Amino acid sequence: MIMTVFITGTLLLLFSGVPGLFGRSSPTGGERTALTLLLGGALLGTGGVIAALKHPAEASLTLPWAVPGGDFSLAIDPISACFLFPVFLIAALGAVYALGYWPHRSNPENGRKLRLFYGLIAGSLALVLTAHNSLLFLAAWEIMALAGFFLVTTEEKYLETRRAGFIYLTCAHTGTLALFALFILLEQNLGSFTFPAPAALDDNSGPASAIFLLALFGFGIKAGLTPLHIWLPGAHAAAPSHISAFLSGVMIKSGIYGLVRICSFFAAPPAWWGMTVLTLGVISGVLGVAFAIAQHDIKRLLAYHSVENIGIIAIGLGAALLGKTYDQPLLTALGLAGALLHVINHGLFKSLLFLGAGAVIHATGTREIEHYGGLLRGLPLTGIAFLGGAVAICGLPPLNGFVSEWLIYLGLFHALEGATLLPRLSLFAIPALAMIGGLALACFVKVFGIAFLGAPRTPAAAHAHEAPASMLWPMGLLLTCCLLIGLWPGALLPLLGQAASLWSGETPPVPLLTKYAPAAALSWSALGLFLLLAGAACGLRLGLRKASPRVSTWGCGYPLPTARMQYTASSFGALLVDLFRWGLRPDRHGGETQGLLPDAAEFSCHTPDTILDRGVIPFCRRAIRLFGRLRAVVQNGSTSFYLLYVALALAALLTLATLSRG
Amino acid sequence: MIGKALLHLLLLFLLSPLLLGVIGKTKALFAGRWGAPLLQPYFDLWKLMRKGMVLSETTTWVFLAGPLIGFAVPPLAALFIPFGALTAPVSFTGDLILFVYLFGLSRFFTASAALDTGSSFEGMGAAREVTFSCLAEPTLLFVLIVLARLAGDLSLDAMLGPSLQPAWHQAGAALGLALVSLFVVLLVENSRIPFDDPNTHLELTMIHEVMVLDHSGPAFGLILYGAAMKLFVLGAVLMRMALPMTYPSPWLNLLVFVAGMLALAVVIGVVESIMARLRLIRIPQVLVGTTLLSAFAMVLLLR
Numbered sequence: 001m002i003m004t005v006f007i008t009g010t011l012l013l014l015f016s017g018v019p020g021l022f023g024r025s026s027p028t029g030g031e032r033t034a035l036t037l038l039l040g041g042a043l044l045g046t047g048g049v050i051a052a053l054k055h056p057a058e059a060s061l062t063l064p065w066a067v068p069g070g071d072f073s074l075a076i077d078p079i080s081a082c083f084l085f086p087v088f089l090i091a092a093l094g095a096v097y098a099l100g101y102w103p104h105r106s107n108p109e110n111g112r113k114l115r116l117f118y119g120l121i122a123g124s125l126a127l128v129l130t131a132h133n134s135l136l137f138l139a140a141w142e143i144m145a146l147a148g149f150f151l152v153t154t155e156e157k158y159l160e161t162r163r164a165g166f167i168y169l170t171c172a173h174t175g176t177l178a179l180f181a182l183f184i185l186l187e188q189n190l191g192s193f194t195f196p197a198p199a200a201l202d203d204n205s206g207p208a209s210a211i212f213l214l215a216l217f218g219f220g221i222k223a224g225l226t227p228l229h230i231w232l233p234g235a236h237a238a239a240p241s242h243i244s245a246f247l248s249g250v251m252i253k254s255g256i257y258g259l260v261r262i263c264s265f266f267a268a269p270p271a272w273w274g275m276t277v278l279t280l281g282v283i284s285g286v287l288g289v290a291f292a293i294a295q296h297d298i299k300r301l302l303a304y305h306s307v308e309n310i311g312i313i314a315i316g317l318g319a320a321l322l323g324k325t326y327d328q329p330l331l332t333a334l335g336l337a338g339a340l341l342h343v344i345n346h347g348l349f350k351s352l353l354f355l356g357a358g359a360v361i362h363a364t365g366t367r368e369i370e371h372y373g374g375l376l377r378g379l380p381l382t383g384i385a386f387l388g389g390a391v392a393i394c395g396l397p398p399l400n401g402f403v404s405e406w407l408i409y410l411g412l413f414h415a416l417e418g419a420t421l422l423p424r425l426s427l428f429a430i431p432a433l434a435m436i437g438g439l440a441l442a443c444f445v446k447v448f449g450i451a452f453l454g455a456p457r458t459p460a461a462a463h464a465h466e467a468p469a470s471m472l473w474p475m476g477l478l479l480t481c482c483l484l485i486g487l488w489p490g491a492l493l494p495l496l497g498q499a500a501s502l503w504s505g506e507t508p509p510v511p512l513l514t515k516y517a518p519a520a521a522l523s524w525s526a527l528g529l530f531l532l533l534a535g536a537a538c539g540l541r542l543g544l545r546k547a548s549p550r551v552s553t554w555g556c557g558y559p560l561p562t563a564r565m566q567y568t569a570s571s572f573g574a575l576l577v578d579l580f581r582w583g584l585r586p587d588r589h590g591g592e593t594q595g596l597l598p599d600a601a602e603f604s605c606h607t608p609d610t611i612l613d614r615g616v617i618p619f620c621r622r623a624i625r626l627f628g629r630l631r632a633v634v635q636n637g638s639t640s641f642y643l644l645y646v647a648l649a650l651a652a653l654l655t656l657a658t659l660s661r662g
Numbered sequence: 663m664i665g666k667a668l669l670h671l672l673l674l675f676l677l678s679p680l681l682l683g684v685i686g687k688t689k690a691l692f693a694g695r696w697g698a699p700l701l702q703p704y705f706d707l708w709k710l711m712r713k714g715m716v717l718s719e720t721t722t723w724v725f726l727a728g729p730l731i732g733f734a735v736p737p738l739a740a741l742f743i744p745f746g747a748l749t750a751p752v753s754f755t756g757d758l759i760l761f762v763y764l765f766g767l768s769r770f771f772t773a774s775a776a777l778d779t780g781s782s783f784e785g786m787g788a789a790r791e792v793t794f795s796c797l798a799e800p801t802l803l804f805v806l807i808v809l810a811r812l813a814g815d816l817s818l819d820a821m822l823g824p825s826l827q828p829a830w831h832q833a834g835a836a837l838g839l840a841l842v843s844l845f846v847v848l849l850v851e852n853s854r855i856p857f858d859d860p861n862t863h864l865e866l867t868m869i870h871e872v873m874v875l876d877h878s879g880p881a882f883g884l885i886l887y888g889a890a891m892k893l894f895v896l897g898a899v900l901m902r903m904a905l906p907m908t909y910p911s912p913w914l915n916l917l918v919f920v921a922g923m924l925a926l927a928v929v930i931g932v933v934e935s936i937m938a939r940l941r942l943i944r945i946p947q948v949l950v951g952t953t954l955l956s957a958f959a960m961v962l963l964l965r
Contacts, residue, residue, distance in 0.1 A: 004691070027829070043837065048737050053822060079685075095787075115938065129925040148808070206721065220771070237953070268840040325915045350782075372719065374780075375725065376722045377722065387724075390770075391770060393766070394766065394770060395763065395766075396763055396766050396767040396770060397760060397763055397764060397767060402763055405759075405763075406756055406759050406760070406763075409756070409759045410755070410759070411758050413807070413810055413816055416807070416810060421964065421965075422868075427807055427960065427964070428957075430803050430804075430807060431799075431800030431801075431804050431807075432800070433803075434762070434800050434802070434803040435796055435799055435800045436796075437766065437767070437799065438795055438796025438797075438799040439764070439795075439796050441766055441770055441792060441796065442789075442792035442793060442796055443771045444770070444775070445770060445774055445788060445792055446789075448774060449773065449774050449776075449777030449778070449785075449788065450777065453720075453722065453725075453774065453778040453780070454777055454778065454780035455780040456718055457721045495702075516755055517755070518754045518756070519756055521752075521754035521756075521757070522760065524752075525738065525752075525757075525760055527739050528738050528741070529734060529735070529764075532733075532734035532735075532737055532738055533730055533731065533734045535734075536730045536733045536734050537730055538883065539880075539884075540729075540730065540880050540881065540884065542723075543711050543712075543883075544714070544715060544879075544880060545714075545878035546714065548714065548716060548717045548879075549714075549716055549717070550716040550717055550718070550719050551716055551718065551719065551720070551909075552718060552719050552720075552782065552877060553718040553720055553721075553779045553780055553781045553876055554718075554876055556783075561780075561781075563780070565782055566780045566781070566782055567777070567781075567782045567784075567785020567786060567788075567789070571785070571786075571789070572785060572788070572789045573789075574789070575789055575793045575795050576792065576796075579793070581947060600789065611830050623672060
């Protein structure tokens with residue numbers, strides 16, 4: 001019964017865009033039908049997941065499936081539930097948001113396609129997160145990856161979009177290739193394509209490490225761990241904002257899900273697994289946020305913050321793996337609970353920020369932060385939503401980002417109790433996490449301050465208008481969720497505790513979590529903060545007897561300041577970009593002046609992705625040239641040579657077959 | 663608990679401006695002047711609170727949220743730490759992270775309020791503030807790891823509790839390094855010389871002062887008061903590390919704490935008198951050096 005509800009919900013999501021393909025004459029392109037189906041699917045799906053958590057015995061299902069080796073088996077457990085809730089919530093809110101952001105009336109050429117693939121990606125993601133069989137998992141994974149490609153290339157008329165889509169497709173398929181190898185190895189180990197129970201696999205056998213590395217590569221590409229994040233900034237910037245919200249908020253988490261799931265199969269992973277994940281997490285976190293500071297395209301900037309947050313999640317997962325290796329249940333429980341909560345939290349605040357950025361782009365028509373300014377006047381509600389998302393993503397109390405980082409910190413501090421030196425090395429992740437937090441704060445002060453505060457820098461920013469209600473409601477709901485988790489984190493701890501105990505293959509950690517992570521104290525502290533704030537505000541109000549006069553900002557006595565004299569986003573980030581120039585390699589052009597009373601000069605600064613634009617693309621160019629030359633030699637147009645190749649290939653294959661048999 | 667909290671808040675509200683007075687007096691005496699009276703900061707606050715306020719045309723509500731949050735955070739953070747041997751009113755596992763991140767919250771809004779004016783001076787100040795703080799943050803966490811390791815507990819009250827005194831005998835070197843690092847963090851976070859000059863009016867060289875250039879009247883008073891309390895709270899952590907003794911008499915404990923805080927103010931005043939302000943580009947190097955120093959303190963304990 002429970003699984004029937006869930007499957008119905010998933011099917012409704014999958015095919016929500018199909019009715020819109022018929023009835024070409026309809027002026028709204030079946031917008032409302034798609035929305036209704038999608039909302040219904042999301043509701044049924046959420047209901048199914050909640051019911052499945054209440055009745056774990058009925059939370060799995062196997063249907064006959066005519067694929068050799070595969071069976072259509074689904075199961076919902078606490079780990080998948082942590083990933084599923086954001087999927088349904090954000091898919092539904094994104095669809096509502098699209099009514100105002102991407103109405104069919106103004107986008108008749110791609111609205112239908114967008115809704116079709118939006119439903120497909122949401123439904124297939126729900127399947128990915130519940131599939132209990134490798135083949136089913138791979139099939140759903142491919143649907144998701146392809147739907148993602150068509151969503152990224154919604155505005156295919158732009159060269160930049162096509163380029164981003166191509167890079168996305170290449171990365172997605174490289175990752176899938178690794179997953180094919182991974183699941184074949186897993187099948188050889190187990191004898192079937194069905195997922196094993198947690199902690200069921202022996203990790204001393206040879207393929208275990210190969211399985212881990214393949215998972216790290218295949219799932220790492222999807223998640224966007226540095227240095228595999230190359231597709232992420234371009235794709236998120238090119239897609240429409242509600243699509244970016246979905247991709248960044250929930251789709252990339254499927255990579256984290258895969259990694260968490262594969263790691264759960266092993267009883268006692270070797271120490272280097274945890275260390276690798278932890279180190280990659282720290283690198284992703286620091287470099288992700290450093291790249292973000294250097295961007296001045298608001299969506300690229302947010303995309304780099306996804307890399308950073310995936311890094312934070314990886315730090316939690318790495319700590320959990322180390323805890324499993326060294327049998328430190330606190331490290332495992334707190335690390336994994338923090339990582340999973342950060343998955344939920346990042347889904348909420350990152351989609352909130354992308355939706356906010358969409359409202360800003362909708363109002364001003366540009367993604368360039370340097371062209372904004374003073375938007376809080378024109379878009380007061382969007383401004384508050386964006387500010388809430390910014391405070392949450394910096395991990396500041398009293399919003400939800402703080403809670404998950406707090407759990408990860410607590411877990412890492414428990415590494416102090418280890419008996420040997422190696423787990424204690426993970427303590428170095430604590431200051432790294434603090435630095436990531438500090439850098440994120442710098443970055444979001446920059447975005448919020450430059451975009452929403454100060455004076456408008458362009459006429460478009462000066463005349464910006466508030467978004468319609470269909471765009472504001474989803475943002476308001478997301479902000480409420482962020483605030484609720486921040487104020488009452490205790491509500492989610494039982495679910496996280498169940499997930500952590502399932503993952504580690506042990507039963508007790510649920511009371512452990514509530515004992516060592518006193519979430520109720522956070523709620524009381526938040527209350528204290530609000531009381532103190534209210535007190536200070538009352539004091540300030542009483543201190544002011546009359547309305548304050550308004551004058552222009554003090555400019556050292558200069559009476560005619562213009563908006564162009566304000567600090568810009570680039571100048572705000574310049575100090576930090578300079579500190580990280582070893583990794584960022586910013587391009588600077590111009591800026592030099594000569595002589596007394598110089599003429600007007602130009603200066604531009606741009607930070608491309610070091611790994612993509614300075615590593616992968618030049619390498620691929622060289623490889624293309626090399627293979628082009630090889631092809632010219634091999635494919636020379638003479639038939640006799642081709643026959644020779646056939647004969648040689650046949651001989652090689654026969655030799656191989658003989659050798660392998662002998 | 664309520665009584666303890668009230669005592670903590672009373673000490674904080676009453677004594678924090680005095681530290682600024684002591685620092686000012688010390689600097690004046692070093693310069694061979696008599697200087698302003700010790701209670702001058704109180705007079706200043708009183709005067710500012712009664713004044714009117716002027717707002718810039720470009721500002722929004724964020725401009726006032728900065729001073730409010732900057733004022734509300736230190737009293738809350740003060741509840742998590744012991745004042746000398748007076749135990750903390752509120753203590754739970756993991757309050758150390760909340761302590762650090764609360765100051766992050768106030769920094770976020772102070773810097774945003776600065777950008778709200780649209781002035782490039784204040785933009786410059788905000789950029790410097792967030793840059794230098796994120797370099798100081800790892801040092802603070804390294805120090806906290808050292809304390810957590812020595813106390814075997816994850817609440818600030820226990821970390822700065824009675825276990826600290828025997829710890830000086832066991833791990834004096836690590837604690838000493840941590841203490842020096844924490845002092846540097848204190849100077850950076852409270853914008854003192856050699857990182858920032860709280861007195862100069864040259865906007866181009868300032869960090870914190872330039873961020874609040876456009877605030878006036880009661881809002882500016884809140885900022886000054888909040889800054890004084892922040893100095894007091896971070897100073898109390900430092901003081902407890904340096905003077906970890908606990909006496910049976912509560913009055914003696916209180917006396918040791920107050921005397922220690924005043925001594926800290928004198929030390930800050932001496933540092934400000936005998937050192938020049940660092941060049942802006944040197945500050946990151948000093949901060950990275952301090953981070954390494956504190957990392958060394960942690961490594962000493964992990965061997």
